[in-house]
Amino acid sequence: MTIPKEMIEKKDVPSIEECLESQFKTMLSSLDNGAVLLILNSMQIDTRVMRAAFSQGRFTHAAVFLKSGFLTPSQDWSSKPLLWQASGEKINDDLVTYTDGPDLHLMSRYLAHYMINNPNSRFVVRNLKKPLTPSQGHDLRDYICQTIQESTVEFCTNFQLPYIWLTSNMQWLHWLDNIILGPAGAKRSKLTFCSRLVTDTFKHIGVLSQDINSSSTNPNFFARPFNNDTFEDKEYELDKHTIVLIQPEFRKASRTFIDYESVDAALEGICFMYEAKLKSTHPHQKNITYDISQLFKYLDDIPDLSCLIYTPSINAYTPYNKEWIKNKIMVLLQKMAR
Known part of the structure; x- marks a missing residue:
């Protein structure tokens, strides 16, 4: 929050x-x-x-x-x-x-x-x-x-x-x-x-x-x-404001950030980025599906991806790398599948 x-x-x-x-x-x-x-x-x-x-x-x-x-x-x-x-x-x-x-x-x-x-x-x-x-x-x-x-x-x-x-x-x-x-x-x-x-x-x-x-x-x-x-x-x-830092291209000028109200919202947002890319490359395909390996391949190809999560006990943001993000996405998707 x-x-x-x-x-x-x-x-x-x-x-x-x-x-x-x-x-x-x-x-x-x-x-x-x-x-x-x-x-x-x-x-x-x-x-x-x-x-x-x-x-x-x-x-x-x-x-x-x-x-x-x-x-x-x-x-x-x-x-x-x-x-x-x-x-x-x-x-x-x-x-x-x-x-x-x-x-x-x-x-x-x-x-x-x-x-x-x-x-x-x-x-x-x-x-x-x-x-x-x-x-x-x-x-x-x-x-x-x-x-x-x-x-x-x-x-x-x-x-x-x-x-x-x-x-x-x-x-x-x-x-x-x-x-x-x-x-x-x-x-x-x-x-x-x-x-x-x-x-x-x-x-x-x-x-x-x-x-x-x-x-x-x-x-x-x-x-x-x-x-x-x-x-x-x-x-x-309920108190984990999250900032996703992403450089989608090799150009440093492509660096940007997106903030979310929670960790899960940030993880879902990262998945939506991949889904948006699939829709742009398959504009005439109504139903687009993908598996976790394809999503992770997309994330691996991103030059730089990390996130900052607010930690109230220290009143500061704690950084997490791409591998941490992938592990958390795996857990989130497994929960959603249940």
């Missing part, structure tokens, strides 16, 4: 939200209910320490993505993509309030606030390998509404979270629950955090195994495809 710097500096939430929604349209249309949003807040020292000490990975927050129209039409938020998450910040139409338990959030508005407070964060969505069945979708809807209505689940404090996570498999330490978590120690089962809520949600609808310990998961559990067979390997980057 490319958000004008002045919008962030002015904390112009409505404009950022509108900008996000216009960029989300194509990307989010290919996602299913139950996809997981992962956020890496690379700026705050406490989240970096938490990630290094407990998460052992890249991401610090997780939420469940819900397509627009997932809720019943009578509900106000049914027309926009939502997030189901264990975050205390509930973003309403005109203000930000804090709730004591899991809640639904407008995705664009939540991310607009997040970008203002943490401008160098990274946003990734990982889709489910198989779309939810109608029964699973119904169960997910009921589970969310019931959890919100009953208000029996509370958030952990920043101190309680690492304690619950680290001691989830250490029964001999649970005698400390009375002191750390609250009266009678029964609060452990009622306290939640982002990855625990996402795990419990997926377990409830049968997407994840009941054997998984929800208290021992973290956002990176959903980022590692080898941990489970639930999510696609592909990551939909």
Whole structure:
């Protein structure tokens, strides 16, 4: 996503939200209910320490993505993509309030606030390998509404979270629950955090195994495809502005660049370049087909091809060469073929 710097500096939430929604349209249309949003807040020292000490990975927050129209039409938020998450910040139409338990959030508005407070964060969505069945979708809807209505689940404090996570498999330490978590120690089962809520949600609808310990998961559990067979390997980057640098001829004067809103859009754009060339050389052929070897031969013949991908954590662009581009195109085409 490319958000004008002045919008962030002015904390112009409505404009950022509108900008996000216009960029989300194509990307989010290919996602299913139950996809997981992962956020890496690379700026705050406490989240970096938490990630290094407990998460052992890249991401610090997780939420469940819900397509627009997932809720019943009578509900106000049914027309926009939502997030189901264990975050205390509930973003309403005109203000930000804090709730004591899991809640639904407008995705664009939540991310607009997040970008203002943490401008160098990274946003990734990982889709489910198989779309939810109608029964699973119904169960997910009921589970969310019931959890919100009953208000029996509370958030952990920043101190309680690492304690619950680290001691989830250490029964001999649970005698400390009375002191750390609250009266009678029964609060452990009622306290939640982002990855625990996402795990419990997926377990409830049968997407994840009941054997998984929800208290021992973290956002990176959903980022590692080898941990489970639930999510696609592909990551939909929400903040990877990409610039393709190309010299299509041996003349240096032919050098040019094209910018795209995401890595996938850039890869598709490179494929479209080849398709455009085929159409120009076969103007009377209605249906033009090609295989990967022909596409790669075309790319190999280009004198110079590379790309620059924006990396929020360093606030700069990272370069990638032609071989990297070819490998990513191969992965993209395989996913599209499925």
